[in-house]
Amino acid sequence: MPTLDVELNGEAVHDIDAPDSFVTDGPFPVVLENSGRSTHVHLHFDDELDRVATLDEGNHFVADEATRHVHVSTADVDERVRGKLKIVTGYGSNTRYVDVRVDPSPDSPSEPVAVDETLSAPPEQTPEVPPGQRAVNALDRLVRRGGVAGAAFGLIAVVAAVGVALAADSAVVWLAVGVALMTAFGAVLLAVT
Structure with a gap:
């Protein structure tokens, strides 16, 4: 499972160091690693990405020199979806955008699953046992x-x-x-x- 690593307070207060882009084909964690004083972080997906990716909550507190894992759920997609993850610290004083691409999962079936007619038949009745x-x-x-x-x-x-x-x-x-x-x-x- 790929991990989106974000370093906070590395070079300066409220500094955000994150990759320019990130690619996934399923759920992933955003790892917020704080190198300095405690901080509040806001995470938000743009409209395109918000349709297929979900955060449990958008606002996160990261204690002094601590690490916080934020789980991101993704929906199964048939084609690539691109969007931006907005990372904000210092109550809006610093903002960073990461280009995120969600690819179709290689595990998802490309063809519909055939359903046999026997599945719609009622189950056989078992005889009553004395x-x-x-x-x-x-x-x-x-x-x-x-x-x-x-x-x-x-x-x-x-x-x-x-x-x-x-x-x-x-x-x-x-x-x-x-x-x-x-x-x-x-x-x-x-x-x-």
Whole structure:
């Protein structure tokens, strides 16, 4: 992914050092590298470029000797789009323009995607499974996924938790046991579905 590097406050206060031109075929970051005191930077695309490139926000604060990455999203284009990125510092005291060109992405398909008619057909209905058979199927899936050991360990943990709750006879411990039981029940549901 290409990066548009901009140096701020390099030679003087509010100085902007940016390339004359920049070419991309997709999203890119504008990297604002501040070499001096903190500054406010305003970024703006002209009308042509604004149709295909988007900034999350236009105004950016860059702290003393810090770097800020500003993400630029781009739309897929069929042909090259040219425009200017306006970079302003010092509340308008210094302005710099970068010629930006957005090219069609080499990954974008040049021909439309053919859609098969079978996609418009409704999905086949699956026959209703009786409740007793659902339980057998769920147990079968649990065994095939290797969940028997996990289920056994969970059962032992729940029995141990209930034993501790009975021995301690505390509301907090019973609450913890309830949470453990609900978690174990949820895990079993996830395992069999």
